Amino acid sequence: MVNKVLTANRLSDGISVWLDASGNWVESLQQAFIARHAEAVTALEATGKLAFDDNKVVDANVVDVEEVNGTLRPLRMRERIRAEGPSIPYAAGYNGLAGPNFAA
Amino acid sequence: MYRYDEFDHAFVSSRVDQFRDQVERRLSGELAEDAFKPLRLMNGVYLQLHAYMLRVAIPYGTLSSRQMRMLAHIARKYDRGYGHFTTRQNIQYNWPRLSDTPDILDELASVEMHALQTSGNCIRNVTADHFAGAAADEVADPRPYAEILRQWSSVHPEFSFLPRKFKIAVTGAERDRAAIQVHDIGLHLKKDENGRIGFAVYVGGGQGRTPMIAKKIRDFLPEEDLLSYTTAIMRVYNLHGRRDNKYKARIKILVHETGAEELSRQVEVEFAALRDTELKLPEADIQAISTYFAPPALEPRAEGWESLARWKKTDPEFSRWVHQNVQPHKHPDYGMVTISLKPIGGIPGDATDAQMEAVADIAEEYAFDEIRVSHEQNLILPHVALADLEPIYRALVVAGLATANAGLITDIIACPGLDYCALANARSIPVAQEISTRFGAPERQAEIGELKIKISGCINACGHHHVGHIGLLGVEKKGAELYQITLGGSGDENTSIGEIIGRGFEPEKVTDAIETIVDTYLGLRNDQSETFLAAYRRVGPQPFKDALYGGSAQEAA
Numbered sequence: 001m002v003n004k005v006l007t008a009n010r011l012s013d014g015i016s017v018w019l020d021a022s023g024n025w026v027e028s029l030q031q032a033f034i035a036r037h038a039e040a041v042t043a044l045e046a047t048g049k050l051a052f053d054d055n056k057v058v059d060a061n062v063v064d065v066e067e068v069n070g071t072l073r074p075l076r077m078r079e080r081i082r083a084e085g086p087s088i089p090y091a092a093g094y095n096g097l098a099g100p101n102f103a104a
Numbered sequence: 105m106y107r108y109d110e111f112d113h114a115f116v117s118s119r120v121d122q123f124r125d126q127v128e129r130r131l132s133g134e135l136a137e138d139a140f141k142p143l144r145l146m147n148g149v150y151l152q153l154h155a156y157m158l159r160v161a162i163p164y165g166t167l168s169s170r171q172m173r174m175l176a177h178i179a180r181k182y183d184r185g186y187g188h189f190t191t192r193q194n195i196q197y198n199w200p201r202l203s204d205t206p207d208i209l210d211e212l213a214s215v216e217m218h219a220l221q222t223s224g225n226c227i228r229n230v231t232a233d234h235f236a237g238a239a240a241d242e243v244a245d246p247r248p249y250a251e252i253l254r255q256w257s258s259v260h261p262e263f264s265f266l267p268r269k270f271k272i273a274v275t276g277a278e279r280d281r282a283a284i285q286v287h288d289i290g291l292h293l294k295k296d297e298n299g300r301i302g303f304a305v306y307v308g309g310g311q312g313r314t315p316m317i318a319k320k321i322r323d324f325l326p327e328e329d330l331l332s333y334t335t336a337i338m339r340v341y342n343l344h345g346r347r348d349n350k351y352k353a354r355i356k357i358l359v360h361e362t363g364a365e366e367l368s369r370q371v372e373v374e375f376a377a378l379r380d381t382e383l384k385l386p387e388a389d390i391q392a393i394s395t396y397f398a399p400p401a402l403e404p405r406a407e408g409w410e411s412l413a414r415w416k417k418t419d420p421e422f423s424r425w426v427h428q429n430v431q432p433h434k435h436p437d438y439g440m441v442t443i444s445l446k447p448i449g450g451i452p453g454d455a456t457d458a459q460m461e462a463v464a465d466i467a468e469e470y471a472f473d474e475i476r477v478s479h480e481q482n483l484i485l486p487h488v489a490l491a492d493l494e495p496i497y498r499a500l501v502v503a504g505l506a507t508a509n510a511g512l513i514t515d516i517i518a519c520p521g522l523d524y525c526a527l528a529n530a531r532s533i534p535v536a537q538e539i540s541t542r543f544g545a546p547e548r549q550a551e552i553g554e555l556k557i558k559i560s561g562c563i564n565a566c567g568h569h570h571v572g573h574i575g576l577l578g579v580e581k582k583g584a585e586l587y588q589i590t591l592g593g594s595g596d597e598n599t600s601i602g603e604i605i606g607r608g609f610e611p612e613k614v615t616d617a618i619e620t621i622v623d624t625y626l627g628l629r630n631d632q633s634e635t636f637l638a639a640y641r642r643v644g645p646q647p648f649k650d651a652l653y654g655g656s657a658q659e660a661a
Contacts, residue, residue, distance in 0.1 A: 009151060009155070011130075011131065011202065012131060012201060012202055012203050013155065013156070013201035013202060013203065014151055014152075014154075014155040014156035014200075014201070014202060015154065015155055016153070016154055016155075052137070053136075054133070055130070055131075055133040055136070055137075058137050058151060059151060075583065076583060077522065077580075077583070077584075077585065078153070078522060078528075081153060081522055081523060081531075082153045082154065085154060086154070086523035086524060086533075087523055087531060087533075087534060088451065088523060088533055088534055088537065090184075090186070090451060090454070090523070091184040091185050091186050091456070092185055092456070093184075093185075094184060
């Protein structure tokens with residue numbers, strides 16, 4: 001089975017967040033709780049729906065990830081960009097995806 | 105430029121209060137997302153990949169220095185120090201907090217700006233020629249009519265829930281710089297044989313997944329009938345537009361399926377019932393609105409000719425910039441300046457808060473306090489004395505805004521693409537940056553001449569790829585990005601939709617493909633005066649296909 005994580009955008013500011021093992025929404029994909037079997041995925045989906053209904057987050061989705069040398073990497077580029085930021089240095093102080101973890 | 109009256113102020117301010125209440129109720133959980141989403145969209149607030157996005161309306165692309173400073177202030181205070189100017193002459197902020205958006209709208213209202221109707225199935229920001237009121241080839245300034253349309257269409261109860269979004273563009277010159285033939289309604293201001301002002305009316309153009317060139321359904325509509333005739337078109341569309349299928353809901357599909365002749369007949373029937381109603385525009389109202397757009401008093405500045413010639417001789421960089429970015433004004437002592445937002449290797453359309461402040465300062469000091477946003481994602485100073493070009497250029501150099509590439513291969517339109525956009529399938533910005541860097545040498549750009557590259561990161565075509573001389577459409581294929589190339593598109597008075605040249609190219613190969621196309625053009629053009637588009641129209645796609653694919657079987661894949 002492909003590993004999965006739960007991601008969403010925070011209601012108040014829209015920033016991308018991931019659900020960690022303690023049930024908190026965090027800004028780093030690397031701290032996300034990884035669902036490795038079907039029951040865990042079902043639980044993640046239920047958690048996402050609940051958080052949406054509770055008006056904590058919007059656009060909650062379970063997405064596919066793989067682990068590469070201990071680093072989580074979403075399978076879809078869309079999710080890689082959501083996790084790391086735009087793939088370009090776009091503003092002073094923000095280098096986007098230019099970091100070492102991104103591989104297009 | 106237009107100034108809000110008491111009604112405008114009260115209206116915009118009441119909308120800010122209303123939205124503040126809606127946001128508070130959303131954040132407290134009183135309003136669910138499903139109920140809130142259409143409300144935030146009506147106020148220009150989208151949700152993108154990384155954050156919310158706020159799209160602020162810049163009616164017909166016209167701004168004062170005060171307004172530009174406010175845009176800079178918002179970028180600094182509420183965002184990450186920059187904004188993105190769009191192909192609808194608007195500006196987008198990529199990182200606003202939802203909780204801050206009422207304050208942002210409040211600040212915008214203080215300089216007579218808003219974000220109304222920048223989203224949703226309503227009549228969007230009306231666009232116009234960015235050289236309006238200044239161009240030598242203009243019959244009349246299109247902006248008074250765009251403003252009349254803006255006032256008429258703002259929260260118009262009958263047209264706030266159309267089958268789909270609706271875009272209107274107005275040009276006042278034969279040379280179409282507003283791409284009117286790829287709009288839902290395109291209006292071309294002209295004079296009839298008696299010297300009366302009116303419009304040629306085009307309907308049913310558009311890009312997106314089904315590109316269509318608009319059909320002309322009226323050769324001359326008297327100006328007094330502008331609102332009654334537009335209302336007639338809207339009524340036919342509102343009644344018969346395909347509400348059953350989002351992808352067939354634009355008026356272009358209705359025009360295509362109904363036929364321009366029959367659609368025109370239906371419009372005329374509605375129009376006959378509307379033309380002598382309160383929608384008829386009184387001459388006094390047109391005059392009153394036109395007064396707001398009266399050109400500044402341009403004093404003779406003939407000394408500019410001599411000094412300009414001298415400066416050009418001593419500074420080749422300045423000379424290149426004047427040659428490329430300054431167009432003749434209707435007053436011979438003045439010019440229209442394009443401030444390129446396409447630095448070599450940069451992000452098309454982005455400007456930092458400091459750059460916005462610099463443009464505001466320059467416009468205030470030298471350019472009658474007037475700034476335009478072009479649909480090609482550049483800024484314009486429409487009225488500049490030739491005598492002032494040199495100090496303006498020096499100030500632009502300091503601000504990093506003096507790239508001499510207007511209309512050249514590096515003056516690329518690109519949508520935000522997958523770097524920001526929730527709808528995108530592929531990135532646009534890095535592709536634009538790589539092409540810009542590859543062709544960035546001034547001599548090379550000059551040798552190539554006019555060539556418009558336009559890049560979209562998905563089929564919705566915000567980057568106008570269908571009308572690019574070279575168009576690039578990013579798609580996702582087997583989880584990776586792929587770029588389809590179209591050639592021969594154009595969004596001017598001779599509008600054409602680009603043709604797909606063959607199979608797409610991977611990100612690492614697409615710049616080479618562009619170079620192959622450019623080299624092929626350089627090899628087959630009659631002489632330097634034959635532009636890429638003219639050459640393509642003469643020879644057709646085959647030489648380019650041969651160069652790209654070598655006649656291999658891959659071509660058709």
